[in-house]
Each structure stands twice: as C-alpha cells, then as structure tokens.
Amino acid sequence: MTINPQHQALIRQRNIRKVLQAVPVYILLVLASVVIGAPFFWMITTALKPFAEVAIYPPKWIPSYIRWENFVEAWQSAPFARFYVNSVFVSVTSTILQVGIGLFSAYAFARIEFPRKDALFLLVLATMMIPGQMTLIPNYITLSKLGWINTYKALIIPHAANAFGTFMMRENIMSLPGELFDAAKIDGAGHLRTLKDLVIPLTRPILGTLILLNFIGHWNAYLWPLIVTNTANMRTLPIGLVYMRMQEGGSIWNLMMAATIFVTAPILLIFIFNQKQLIEGVTRGAIKG
Amino acid sequence: MTGDLQRTSDQPKNLSVPSGATSPGWRRHLKERLTFLAFIAPNFILFTIFTFWPIFFTAYLSLTDWNMIRLTRKMVGLQNYQQLFATPLFYKVVGITLLFAFTTVVIRMAISLFLAMLLNQKIPGRSLFRGIIFSPHVTTTAAAAMVWVFVFDSNFGLLKWFLDIFNIRSPKWLSDPKWAIWAVIIVAIWKTIGFSTVVYLAGLQSVDKELQEAALVDGANAWHVFRHVTLPLLSPVTFFLMVTGIIGALQTFDIVSVMTGGGPLESTKTYVFYLYETAFQQFRAGYASALAMVFFVVIMAVTLFQTRMARRWVHY
Structure with a gap:
C-alpha cells in the first residue's frame, strides 16, 4: 500500500504542529525547573567559592577556582x-x-x-x-x-x-x-x-x-x-x-x-x-x- | 517463594500452631487473640504513652500555672484561657498564621495545577522535570531555609540579582517587618509545591480522556474543557490538597525558626513557633498548654470539616 503525497504532507504537518505545541511546554517547564532548582545551584556554587567571591555583587556564578578547603x-x-x-x-x-x-x-x-x-x-x-x-x-x-x-x-x-x-x-x-x-x-x-x-x-x-x-x-x-x-x-x-x-x-x-x-x-x-x-x-x- | 513455604512445611512442626483438629476451638481462639494483641501491642503502647495520654495531660496542664521546674503545679482554672484571649499578641499570631496558611495554599495550588498540566504532556525528559520540581519536598527543611536566607540576602543574594533584572529594588526581606512574612511564604511554597504537583499529576492521569475528547468534539474550546470537565473531575484532589495543605501550613515551624526566629518585630511569629517559644524558652507550661489545646481543637475542626464536606462538595 502506498500513501499518497497529499496524505504524507498532512502527516508531516501534524507532526510539525505537535513539535511546535511542545515548545511552549518545554520553555515553561525549563523556567519552572530553573526557579525551583535555583536554591540548590546557589548552595553548591557558594559552597565552592573562596570567601572573597561570596560577598560581591553582581554574584559570580562560577567560582574562579574551586575551593575544596571549604x-x-x-x-x-x-x-x-x-x-x-x-x-x-x-x-x-x-x-x-x-x-x-x-x-x-x-x-x-x-x-x-x-x-x-x-x-x-x-x-x-x-x-x-x-x-x-x-x-x-x-x-x-x-x-x-x-x-x-x-x-x-x-x-x-x-x-x-x-x-x-x-x-x-x-x-x-x-x-x-x-x-x-x-x-x-x-x-x-x-x-x-x-x-x-x-x-x-x-x-x-x-x-x-x-x-x-x-x-x-x-x-x-x-x-x-x-x-x-x-x-x-x-x-x-x-x-x-x-x-x-x-x-x-x-x-x-x-x-x-x-x-x-x-x-x-x-x-x-x-x-x-x-x-x-x-x-x-x-x-x-x-x-x- | 513457594519453595520457601514448601521447605518450612517439611520441617518439624513444633514451632507452629497445633492443627485445629487436636485442640479445642476456644483454645485456638484464645491463641489467635493473644497473637493479635501481641502484634499490635508495641504500636498501641507507644501511641498510648506518646499520643493519647498527652491529650489529657495537656488539657490538665492548661488549667495550671507551672514553670516546668517547680515540683508542684497550681490549679488556676480557666485563667490561662482568659489570659490567652486577652493577649493582643495571640491575635496577632493567629492573624499571621492564617494569612500565611491561606496565601501559601492558594498560590501553591494554582501553580502546581499548572505545572501538573505541563507535566501531563507526553514529552521526553518529563521525569527529569518532575524530579526537579519534586526535590524540595524531600530536602531537609532547616537546611533549605538556611540556603534561602542567603538567597534573600539584600546585598549579595540571588533574589536581589533577579529583581535587578527588572529594575525592582530588592526589599530587605528578612529584616523588614512588612516583607519577612512574604519571604517565609515564598519558601513554604517552594518547599511544598512538588508534593501538590505530583498529586495533581496523578489526578490528571486518572481523569477519563474520553470525556475531554467528547467535549472537544462537541465544539468546546480548550478553556471550556478545562473549566467544565477537567476541573470538576479534579475536585476531590483539589479538596484533599487544600485541607492537608492548610493543616500542614498551620503547623509550620522549621522555616520560621531558621529564617526569622519569629521576627522582625514578631511579624513572622506563627502559631507553632509561638507555642514553642512559650513552652521551651519561657517555660510557661500552663499557658503553652492552653495554646496547644486551642490548636488541637482547630486542627480537629478542620479535619472533621474535611471528612464531612468531602461527601457533599466534591464532585466524583
């Protein structure tokens, strides 16, 4: 059985629509995960910083070196x-x-x-x-x-x-x-x-x-x-x-x-x-x- | 498994009950009953000492004046209750607790329903998102609150950076009596949102898809389907989350204790923190017991309300 080209186009169209619909869902979920995960990130990055980089503004996201001695x-x-x-x-x-x-x-x-x-x-x-x-x-x-x-x-x-x-x-x-x-x-x-x-x-x-x-x-x-x-x-x-x-x-x-x-x-x-x-x-x- | 049973049945039977045919019925009954009692005994002994007895003891203590050290307790009748209802701080604490509980629960439920609907889509990576959203629920509250203290830091905190993006000046969250309670509310929402999200998600997954599709076929738009089909079908879940959420929020202690200690200017003094402070820092056992009794009555009332109303309001 062959699928006629018109039908194929329809399927492709539907798949594209599905992907496009998933994009906002992804964006919102990533946003939510970043907000909810932020304190964990903040905890870990702060724990690895030398003290001089803790009390600065704007914050330094990645410490210039990892201070394991903390x-x-x-x-x-x-x-x-x-x-x-x-x-x-x-x-x-x-x-x-x-x-x-x-x-x-x-x-x-x-x-x-x-x-x-x-x-x-x-x-x-x-x-x-x-x-x-x-x-x-x-x-x-x-x-x-x-x-x-x-x-x-x-x-x-x-x-x-x-x-x-x-x-x-x-x-x-x-x-x-x-x-x-x-x-x-x-x-x-x-x-x-x-x-x-x-x-x-x-x-x-x-x-x-x-x-x-x-x-x-x-x-x-x-x-x-x-x-x-x-x-x-x-x-x-x-x-x-x-x-x-x-x-x-x-x-x-x-x-x-x-x-x-x-x-x-x-x-x-x-x-x-x-x-x-x-x-x-x-x-x-x-x-x- | 069956192999195990087979094997045990081949062993000498001196360990097991003699079969019914050889021992009189009443004796077998007695043995059953004694076994039952022995099996439930540890649970019941502990419950009696540490859960049931304390109710009566608290009721008694609430009628006394006692500093937890003196050997004798003075009976003062209802004086503690009179004092309680004449103390402005008591009303302030109740107000703070109610504001905290309702705000937390309403915001949390709205967001978590939304998150649950996002997670209900069939997309790859879903369990990772679900895991991240749920993770605060298992994280040690006292430790998480500690992290949040630094997030709220008005000089170097993460939140100051975030607000600066939108050109909003960060309030001095934890030292401003107007803002401290909102800091506590934010943390409480963060901590509990994962739980209500996964419960809502389970609810959504048990909702009959055909009903939603039928409504769509009948020409309803997505919003109408949500409003008139999905939401009513979720009402048992919503009701459950609302009541348990309120009960949980009324019991909040860890976050307040670590982040604000009830301050500044008593602006975050929630009920349980007030109770703790009265009992274990000021050693006013009688007054604190009166507080505990009032708390007990309120929680019981909410719980009974739940069991009553679950039948009447909730659309199954």
Whole structure:
C-alpha cells in the first residue's frame, strides 16, 4: 500500500504542529525547573567559592577556582562527625522500629481475627489527626521523668509507633490473594512464619518505599530533636547546622553552604536514585490517606 | 517463594500452631487473640504513652500555672484561657498564621495545577522535570531555609540579582517587618509545591480522556474543557490538597525558626513557633498548654470539616 503525497504532507504537518505545541511546554517547564532548582545551584556554587567571591555583587556564578578547603573547614567548625553519627543512628534505628512495629500491627489487622478490630484500627488512624505539636510538652515531661532527655532514646522511642505505615501495609496485605494464606495455614505455618515467608517477600516494594520515606522523615526532623537535645554531642545534623550558624555569626556563607551540603546530600542522593519509587509512594499515600 | 513455604512445611512442626483438629476451638481462639494483641501491642503502647495520654495531660496542664521546674503545679482554672484571649499578641499570631496558611495554599495550588498540566504532556525528559520540581519536598527543611536566607540576602543574594533584572529594588526581606512574612511564604511554597504537583499529576492521569475528547468534539474550546470537565473531575484532589495543605501550613515551624526566629518585630511569629517559644524558652507550661489545646481543637475542626464536606462538595 502506498500513501499518497497529499496524505504524507498532512502527516508531516501534524507532526510539525505537535513539535511546535511542545515548545511552549518545554520553555515553561525549563523556567519552572530553573526557579525551583535555583536554591540548590546557589548552595553548591557558594559552597565552592573562596570567601572573597561570596560577598560581591553582581554574584559570580562560577567560582574562579574551586575551593575544596571549604568542606574541610566547615566540617571542623562544628562536631559534624558526631552529628553525622547521631543522624545516621537515629534515622536508621527509628526507621527499623517504625516499619517493624507497623508491619506487625498491619499484619494483625489484616489477617488475624479479633472482635471489633475495626474500631481498634480507627484508633490507629485517629493518631494521624493529632498534631505532633500538641504532644510536645507532655512528651517532654514524660521523657524528663524517665531521665531520657538528651539521649538517643528521646530521639527515637516517641516516634517509633506509626499510623501511616500501618495503614499502607495493612492495605497492601489485604490486597494479597487469600488462597496464599490458606495454603500457608494448611502447611502448618503460624502467623510469625506466614509474616516472614509470605508477607515480607510479597510486600517488599511497599516496605522499601516506607523505609525510604521514614528515613527521610527522621533525617529531616527538626522541632523534636531541637527540644530534647541540649548538648552538642547529641545534636542531629539539622540542629547542628543551625547552631553552627549561631556560633559563626552566620556570614561566612561559603562554609555555611558547605555544611548545608553535608545535611542535604544524603537525602538528595537517595532521592536521585529512587525518584520514581519515592514519588509514587508519596502520591499513593496521599490518594489513599 | 513457594519453595520457601514448601521447605518450612517439611520441617518439624513444633514451632507452629497445633492443627485445629487436636485442640479445642476456644483454645485456638484464645491463641489467635493473644497473637493479635501481641502484634499490635508495641504500636498501641507507644501511641498510648506518646499520643493519647498527652491529650489529657495537656488539657490538665492548661488549667495550671507551672514553670516546668517547680515540683508542684497550681490549679488556676480557666485563667490561662482568659489570659490567652486577652493577649493582643495571640491575635496577632493567629492573624499571621492564617494569612500565611491561606496565601501559601492558594498560590501553591494554582501553580502546581499548572505545572501538573505541563507535566501531563507526553514529552521526553518529563521525569527529569518532575524530579526537579519534586526535590524540595524531600530536602531537609532547616537546611533549605538556611540556603534561602542567603538567597534573600539584600546585598549579595540571588533574589536581589533577579529583581535587578527588572529594575525592582530588592526589599530587605528578612529584616523588614512588612516583607519577612512574604519571604517565609515564598519558601513554604517552594518547599511544598512538588508534593501538590505530583498529586495533581496523578489526578490528571486518572481523569477519563474520553470525556475531554467528547467535549472537544462537541465544539468546546480548550478553556471550556478545562473549566467544565477537567476541573470538576479534579475536585476531590483539589479538596484533599487544600485541607492537608492548610493543616500542614498551620503547623509550620522549621522555616520560621531558621529564617526569622519569629521576627522582625514578631511579624513572622506563627502559631507553632509561638507555642514553642512559650513552652521551651519561657517555660510557661500552663499557658503553652492552653495554646496547644486551642490548636488541637482547630486542627480537629478542620479535619472533621474535611471528612464531612468531602461527601457533599466534591464532585466524583
């Protein structure tokens, strides 16, 4: 079959129109990306500049030479090694506890019979409506009574329970075909074994997403660590960064931005390598929640 | 996976539940129930101590006069609430918070719907744009706010350079009481726009294309299709984003704490920052608890409003 020339011309015309339509879309998206990305660019370029090029106007976009010493000096200007250890330990432990605890209760709500368990589940959901700021004072008092202020326990335990993750995992477990669970039961598998051999392998994607989201959440936490830590050796990275600024007077911007990169780089790397999964996880959570 | 199950079933069964035939039904039931309780226990114990109990404790503390150090608390009845509603600063803080929340949410939603429609086109490089637009959402707020302080710098800042292109004189953003709140609003929009954009995008992708095409065939122009087909179909998403956006904006703390500390002249003192300051810098636990109770009631009201109205207003 041959396509007549007229038809060909029409197709070409339509393709050209399509491309032309895409041009304004591109321009607008590039514009939006430049505006939204500008602070990141500003952070990186400032962190690489010698001090003399920070406080000049108009700004120098590309430093005349890259001053790597900024990172060394920023690292030494506050106990950043310690902040890192604290942030990593607190975020990892909190994440493991949160996902683990959530998984157990999600499984129970999805697969174990219990009278009026839906009412109990509503109680879990209700905690999502209670703003965290409301609980600051009582939790601070509880922790002081326990002697936990300025310890890892204070940073980890109060946020180890988790409603959102429980909710997501419960949905996920309930969507698994019931025959699988019947088969496991017939095989004589108890709940623990079903959880380990059946549920965890099958819910791996959602577990991965929750682990990433929780980790990011704990890494970025600011208000709670600000309240329950009071010495430098217990501070997490965001708190340490803010204290560094208070000590430095906040005008040595190349060092400040180098320190800011210490705080944000791990999260941005996680995001870059798991972009699709994270965005989908966040969107799904939003639509279901 | 099935291999795993197969293997475990060949192992001695002393770990697993005895089968139903050998044990009486009530015993199996009991065991099920105990397992259920054991599985949900960690979550519930923590929720009880750190989420439910604090509500009652805050309610109690709000009726006392206490500096968080003294061993005894003095009951003062509703005095904290009376004082609260007689304090001009309280109204100022509420006003700032509401202005901040509504402005942030309205501007953010308008822009993010627009961005979502751009991202909804089938063009190469889409996921890169989406990633850049979304990235502030995952970035540590305190650290991002720190960068923004330098962006807003009225001598060497990025924004001064940008405004100079249009011959606009840069205000002294963070030290001018008129402008500081707008600086905070800009950062809050920047931080949250990616989230609403991807949620809108998901909404757009689930909108039935045929409805839009049918409208076009019927002679409607692009604007009419958007206004009378797309927008109504998106209303559940809009409503969700509006309510969660307002709740989130009412809770803003990190940005204010890092960028302005509530100043200058208390012009950026949002509710949660005021609460923090009262409780943890001035140690007025009773008064701060009254603030927390008012906050709690407002958030609950917004949430209940959401669940009520979602049914009535939203066009599915």
